[in-house]
Amino acid sequence: MGTQALEPVGLGGETEQGQRKAQVVWRVVREAVLLATLFLIYSLGRQIAARHTGSAFGHAHEVLSLQSWLHLPNEASIQQWAMQFPQLLKSANLYYASVHAPLTAIVLLWLSIWRPKAYPHVRWTMVSLTALATVGHILFPLAPPRMMPGFVDTGLLYDQSVYGPDHSGGPVNQFAAMPSLHVGWAALIALSMVLITRSRWRWLWLLHPLITFGVVVVTANHYWLDGIVALLLLAASLPFLLRPGLRAYRPLARNSVPPRRVLK
Secondary structure (H helix, E strand, O other), X not given: OHHHHXXXXXXXXXXXXXXXXXXXXXXXXXXXXXXXXXXXXXXXXXXXHXXXXXXXXXXXXXXXXXXHHOOOOOHHHHHHHHOOOHHHHHHHHHHHHHOHHHHHHHHHHHHHHHOOOOHHHHHHHHHHHHHHHHHHHHHOOEOOHHHOOOOOOHHHHOOOOOOOOOOOOOOOOOOEOOOOHHHHHHHHHHHHHXXXXXOOOHHHHHHHHHHHHHHHHHOOOOOHHHHHHHHHHHHHHXXXXXXXXXXXXXXXXXXXXXXXXXXX
16 A cells, blocks of 8 residues: 555656646747747847948947047057957957857846746846847947957958958848947846856856957957947846846855744
8 A cells, every 4th residue: 555655646746847847848948939039029120220321430430539538448459459469359259259149048048947937037128128229229320340440350350250341241230339239238147147146156247248348349349338338228127137026036045044944
């Protein structure tokens, strides 16, 4: 009878475990489809912006003038200094091309599986940030520094360009520089991991937006103001991330003692 009593429990446990796995798979698939749809809408928005690029170079001169008035560091001077270190520039090109989208996708996938209750906070913050950025791309087409005199397209220089030499061709709108979603998404991912996880190493995530900001400048893909505006738009989107209850989804630290045990 003992064996017969254990069998239903085991089967029930296996069924429950299977249901949990199915729920995780369904959640991941659902979020992947949702994000892919949002990315498609964003890409279409960028293509709409690509039709209004006549003022892109004029806007670039305006941005450079404003940065000079604000006494921001000169990107061309920084790039000329970095040209002494080819390996540094090659690494920056690689980071720009290979880290931005994959790392963002990996973090979102991880959050959807392991922090499913906190994940919607991050998702809707990203939707808000990306929507605001798309409006900026449409209203303010901007030629990136690598298209301007005095700058070097380091991607083309070292055969690492994700865009190619044709500024007007291809599926990517190269005049959607303002704001920089490289910087905006990197900052969002870092902030989310700092707020949602408890690892003592979580603060290292802040290196990602710092490195990304430096990379987009030294490779002449963005101006300082592109990144600054992206951070301001992220700040405007933070109410989605900081909605009540976000910290309640953080797991207990490994060395923490449950309250009941303390009372005993």
